[in-house]
Amino acid sequence: MLDAVLIHQCADPSLKPAIAEQFIAKAGSQDPLAVTVRSGNRVVLVPKPTTPEAALALIRDNLGRNTVRVGITQYPAGVGIVEAGQLKPEMVEPCENIRMGTALFAKVFRIVLKWYGNPTAKEVLPQVMDDAAIAWQTGYFEGVAVFRAEDPAQEKITRPATTDTEESENGADPNEDSAATATATDTVASDPNKAGIRIDLSGIGARP
Known part of the structure; x- marks a missing residue:
């Protein structure tokens, strides 16, 4: 089980820690060096990296011709990268991966939330969360490429x-x-992968 304290310390402030925990549980990995490679809908079998250097080499080998997801948040390695030389080594560092992943997921969540009409009812938010997790895994929501789409906050x-x-x-x-x-x-950075407007999602993950 991933340390909740690590998530709380590293999650982007635009996403509540409880939501970050649910996001990682639904769409992430327990292994900081996890690299998932897909070609279309098919998972490509690759050797399991045991060092950050091996993980980065595996990412570079597949970036541009396959879909590559990395680390605890299964961050989409190709976002904002034109060539493998622009790859950030921090991507496989646990805390940085959580920060990057939760910041980008916050944008995906806002896109889904907007589609739902920005509901505030607590009983609706779990469905929003489920759809946002699926959008993160597939890269699409209702035909929209969520990683490249404009942030509703922007x-x-x-x-x-x-x-x-x-x-x-x-x-x-x-x-x-x-x-x-x-x-x-002030609260939205020019980098679409960085913090956006904080959303009150206290209804998700709250214990009765």
Whole structure:
């Protein structure tokens, strides 16, 4: 069983630790050096790496022609990488893998949550979690390539700007809108794999 303390310490702050635990339990691995290689729907049998160097060599050998998942979170190794030389060795380091994986999964979760209409009812959130885990494993949700798709949190930031006069005419307080935009900008990094807006997912994983 993976140490929950490690997850709590390393999970990206955009995802609650309890959700990170469920994510890893559903879609991850207990082995920090786990490398899963797929060609289409077929799993490619590869030697089990026993060192970080062996894991990285295996990733490099398959990157670009097969789908490669890495480490505790089974992070998609090809995200944001054009060639094998850009591969980050930190990808197989347990804490960094958890940080990268939970940050990217948080975006996937937001995409699924938006499709559901951003529900707040606790009884709906487990289904959102299940669908987000499947989207993580397949890379797709409702025909959308979730790893390359725009983060819903980013969409809020890049909406067309309106003048103070237009906002006033629409009954909006321009000061409040500016403050909200500034807060969102502070919490969403330019790197799509990094932290986004925190979601209150306390309904998932909570014990009765």
